[in-house]
Amino acid sequence: MSGIILEKLNVWFDTPETRVDAVKNVSLRVEQGESVGLVGESGSGKSTILRALTGLVPTWSGAMEVAGEKLGRQRSRHFYKKVQMVFQDPYASLHPRHSVDQVLSETLRLHGFNEIDRRISNLLTDVGLGPSFRFRYPHQLSGGQRQRVAIARALAPEPEILLLDEPTSALDVSVQAEILNLLVDLRQEHHLTYLMVSHDLAVVGHMCQQIAVMQLGEIVEIMPVAEMRELKPKHSYSRHLLESSLGYKRADD
Template sequence: MTAAIVVEGLEVVFDRFRALKGVSLEVREGESYGLVGESGSGKSTLLRAITGLAPVSSGTITVNGKRLGKSRDRAFYREVQMVFQDPYGSLHPRQTVDRLLQEPLAIHGFADGERRIERALDEVGLGKGFRFRYAHQLSGGQRQRVAIARALILEPSILLLDEPTSALDASVQAEVLNLLEEVRRRRKLTFLMVSHDLAIITHMCERLMVMQNGEAVETLTASQLIGHRVDADYTRNLLRASEGFVRA
């Protein structure tokens, strides 16, 4: 099996602050890979470095066998798309859903826009009724569905997910997670998903990396984690925390 994303010795520095300190990982094609950590662990920075939104100071990123340079070309964005954490901030406030979905098609010169937009809305379970609404006329879950539709409309092979459900209610979270699993199965997508919640990552991913302070703590399979076969104390702490409060 080939690798979809290979990251080697990645360093990201913001104003002398080392957000990522030499992180390496390999995501196989068609795999769902999770990054778990608390705030400041560098997990979101890693995603942003892959998309070109965070400056890489050293290390390499290879996507679908192509080594990435400083800038990303249009072809890259047809392969890799991202869903942001906050559905309230990731949709343009003055554009209808229709306009939001049309934009990527216009940039990449797709001709059959009408059909694609309708199909994309159907795929994320929104349907035509939502096509001409503005973001403020949508609930958080509906917004995140629009964001997913926008990411899928260019038919990428890799989807980067930055805490896609952490701003949503638990019941809506379940719906969005199910949707993500469904589109992944249907389109044979590769997922790289970031979350602070171990339960979500073990639910969604086959393999995961635990991160802390810009470094990798350990790499595990989901079944290792479920069986509590972990080496690092930090991971054990996280596991304990995810089980809720225990009175001493």
């Protein structure tokens, strides 16, 4: 069963002056258990796709299916048990006056779980935080620790799919690799499906099996990570991204 299916997805924003087409005719399939990266420059529509999937953008057409559920204008409660999102900025995604305990216990109760204490302990262990972090507040945590809490919150409903919106770009370089390795381990341990947005090809190469390259709202190429590593993209824009990432222009053979 496929984890995520997008068919001819269009997403737009209406303003008083005009309509902005952010995503245009995008089709993409993410198989269950797979990790797929959406890459492209700022404004290419990557994060808008995640927002449309979670119901945060109501103006769209086409078809979206997640874990066997065809999506309409509203998201069911069951949808949010299957799908969770990790946002870019751990400083903004946690309530400054809620302790780690409050963040996790409220999420667990919202989704109808019992044995809250045991589950919180397991979640903190899963993300590499010990019991001493349970009653701390966001201002008492580093950026990497905050993102670990945000990941624990996303894991709390026991989802099948995580949507990752630049999950390390707001962190210091020294902790980015730790969070990426944690996400790799969690996908294997919990049999998760990932759809990840990033502008960093090295990050996507580490995390993902397939890469979808976006330009001006459209997917211009989908390729295996192995093709990217061998510097064999077919589309000129994909080559441009690779050359920019590597810092040089590859000579023609």
